[in-house]
Amino acid sequence: MGKPLGFYGLREAGWRERAFMETQWKRVGFLCDRLRAMLKGAVIKNKSHWLFDPRENAVVFSNFHMTPEVVARYAAVMKERGIPYLHTYPSAAIDFARILKDCDIAPPRFEAVLLGSENFYPGQREWIESFYRCRVYSWYGHSENTVLAGECEHNHNYHIFPEYGVVEVLRENGSAAINEDEAGELVGTTLYNPVMPLLRYRTGDWAVIGPARCACGRHYRLLKETRGRWLQEMLVGKLDNRISITALNMHSAVFDNVHQFQFYQREKGKAELRLVRKPSYSACDTEAILKAFRDKMGDTMDIHLGFVDELMLTERGKFRFIIQDIANETNAN
Numbered sequence: 214m215g216k217p218l219g220f221y222g223l224r225e226a227g228w229r230e231r232a233f234m235e236t237q238w239k240r241v242g243f244l245c246d247r248l249r250a251m252l253k254g255a256v257i258k259n260k261s262h263w264l265f266d267p268r269e270n271a272v273v274f275s276n277f278h279m280t281p282e283v284v285a286r287y288a289a290v291m292k293e294r295g296i297p298y299l300h301t302y303p304s305a306a307i308d309f310a311r312i313l314k315d316c317d318i319a320p321p322r323f324e325a326v327l328l329g330s331e332n333f334y335p336g337q338r339e340w341i342e343s344f345y346r347c348r349v350y351s352w353y354g355h356s357e358n359t360v361l362a363g364e365c366e367h368n369h370n371y372h373i374f375p376e377y378g379v380v381e382v383l384r385e386n387g388s389a390a391i392n393e394d395e396a397g398e399l400v401g402t403t404l405y406n407p408v409m410p411l412l413r414y415r416t417g418d419w420a421v422i423g424p425a426r427c428a429c430g431r432h433y434r435l436l437k438e439t440r441g442r443w444l445q446e447m448l449v450g451k452l453d454n455r456i457s458i459t460a461l462n463m464h465s466a467v468f469d470n471v472h473q474f475q476f477y478q479r480e481k482g483k484a485e486l487r488l489v490r491k492p493s494y495s496a497c498d499t500e501a502i503l504k505a506f507r508d509k510m511g512d513t514m515d516i517h518l519g520f521v522d523e524l525m526l527t528e529r530g531k532f533r534f535i536i537q538d539i540a541n542e543t544n545a546n
């Protein structure tokens with residue numbers, strides 16, 4: 214658990230993947246001969262921290278060097294070149310926006326922000342749309358390539374591509390979830406990997422069944438919501454109780470003087486809340502934050518605060534609100 218599955222595939226699988234992605238993005242006006250800005254986990258060590266990638270027809274920016282000066286340069290490049298699409302993760306779109314805002318720099322005029330590979334938390338989509346003033350397009354996929362599902366022109370439901378993989382949503386007892394609003398684990402069977410086909414592969418990800426039909430007229434099955442690796446997205450309390458990220462209300466005013474935060478848990482019933490403070494942060498904020506969490510979680514969780522300069526990203530440069538690293542016994546049930 215906790216390690217990505219290694220697998221073999223055909224060399225041309227990357228181009229097939231690309232064709233599926235472009236098919237999805239076209240729903241919000243994407244054209245492959247126009248540039249996109251990629252901010253998705255690349256480390257670029259040259260002096261400017263960005264470069265042009267002709268294979269992707271994209272300008273790739275490093276996520277790992279986003280100081281105010283560098284972000285100001287990124288924005289200038291995006292504006293000079295008139296880059297119409299931003300392709301990134303929710304957390305990076307917010308991070309980039311936050312620095313622009315702090316530096317009083319107007320955001321580049323994107324036609325769409327393409328967001329994949331990371332969970333959306335409540336309020337994030339709305340915030341990103343209102344900051345960049347354009348449509349946010351989101352999809353669900355994973356590196357094992359058994360499931361791909363994206364939004365359409367009309368709404369935010371994820372349309373499952375039946376020609377990509379055979380997708381099941383299974384309840385805990387293994388039967389198929391079929392009713393709208395029912396949740397279950399995503400299980401996928403690849404349709405295009407003769408080298409190492411994955412059959413009924415349990416993704417460990419979770420989805421909520423959507424309505425039967427969509428106004429766009431595509432006869433695809435719909436999912437309302439998807440969440441990655443859900444066990445790690447929860448804190449585990451002293452009584453083995455699970456506390457989900459949604460329950461913690463990340464939009465509370467107690468975080469007004471905090472840039473970013475993240476929970477780090479290694480032991481049941483104990484978690485560290487790591488904060489990147491704003492200059493306006495004071496001891497009163499510490500008190501208010503601890504009180505808010507005590508009120509929510511009672512005695513089931515001891516929270517202590519840690520002050521850091523930056524938060525941890527996963528190996529692939531993605532952000533998670535909860536880094537949970539408890540021994541497997543606790544995770545397995």
Ligand SMILES: [Zn+2]
Binds near residue numbers: 364430
């Ligand atoms: Zn639709």
